[in-house]
Amino acid sequence: MPPKDSGIQCYNRGMRDALRGLPALNAAQESLIHITIPVGILQCNCSIIGDPLTREALVIDPGDEIERILDLLGRRRLTVKAIVSTHAHIDHVGGLSKLHQYTGAPVLMHRDDLPLYQAMDMQASFLGVLPPDVTEVDQLLKEGDVLRWGALEAQVIHTPGHTPGSVSLYLPHDAGKISLTDKNAKPNATPAAGAAGARSETDKAKTPKADSEKTEIRTPQLLSGDTLFAGSIGRTDLWGGSMEEIMDSLRDKLMQLPDATIVHPGHGPMTTIGRERETNPFLQPE
Numbered sequence: 001m002p003p004k005d006s007g008i009q010c011y012n013r014g015m016r017d018a019l020r021g022l023p024a025l026n027a028a029q030e031s032l033i034h035i036t037i038p039v040g041i042l043q044c045n046c047s048i049i050g051d052p053l054t055r056e057a058l059v060i061d062p063g064d065e066i067e068r069i070l071d072l073l074g075r076r077r078l079t080v081k082a083i084v085s086t087h088a089h090i091d092h093v094g095g096l097s098k099l100h101q102y103t104g105a106p107v108l109m110h111r112d113d114l115p116l117y118q119a120m121d122m123q124a125s126f127l128g129v130l131p132p133d134v135t136e137v138d139q140l141l142k143e144g145d146v147l148r149w150g151a152l153e154a155q156v157i158h159t160p161g162h163t164p165g166s167v168s169l170y171l172p173h174d175a176g177k178i179s180l181t182d183k184n185a186k187p188n189a190t191p192a193a194g195a196a197g198a199r200s201e202t203d204k205a206k207t208p209k210a211d212s213e214k215t216e217i218r219t220p221q222l223l224s225g226d227t228l229f230a231g232s233i234g235r236t237d238l239w240g241g242s243m244e245e246i247m248d249s250l251r252d253k254l255m256q257l258p259d260a261t262i263v264h265p266g267h268g269p270m271t272t273i274g275r276e277r278e279t280n281p282f283l284q285p286e
Contacts, residue, residue: 040064042091051150062095080105081149086225087166088117097135106138113165161246162234171221220261230271
């Protein structure tokens, strides 16, 4: 049984309160809810993206700290429509099974990362941690899929290179509002875990935790997983990685998006497509 004040109970209380007809949280002023939660020892950015009117949400990359995620879902009275994995590295999928257990939401992943997801014992041994539970994948993602929840939609872009089945999610310009960041959030200018030149796991574990909630006015959004970071790209020296494929994914797909697109990477701070096109050392002309 979970503790009295656990995130699980908060999630359940939030759902009951919503059904009792509590007033919406400024729903008329919001067109998108986006909460980013760095979780786990590698500080994977878990994203919650919700429709403020229907209270339906996607949870992307719940790598760890599921009770904390459930607590935020409950406080915002959000119902999880689907759980999406941008790729199957343990720091991004460690909480898939537990979140699925408590919400009943389907788990979505690209077919090409299924072997990696089924190798949790190997991945856990590599990091020196206990292997998490795994669950069935309910829907296999592919290039061109469109995910819809409430009035929102996200386009699936297959971006192999960091892993064979890496995907990015692109939200068109008609979903968003002004950017707001939790005043307690700590900016991180160092390379992200999963990026070339990333800090060690020990250093990452020392990074202060912070939640941030943000939305943007009519600005396209991209959740890039570990394919694109602020000032770097995903590493390709792990199982299934390919420098050739990740560069193709970046140049032929992500760099074709509008410069104004806000990029929410799998680790570290936000950036934009335009900024990375101009300043990312991996994306400069040879």
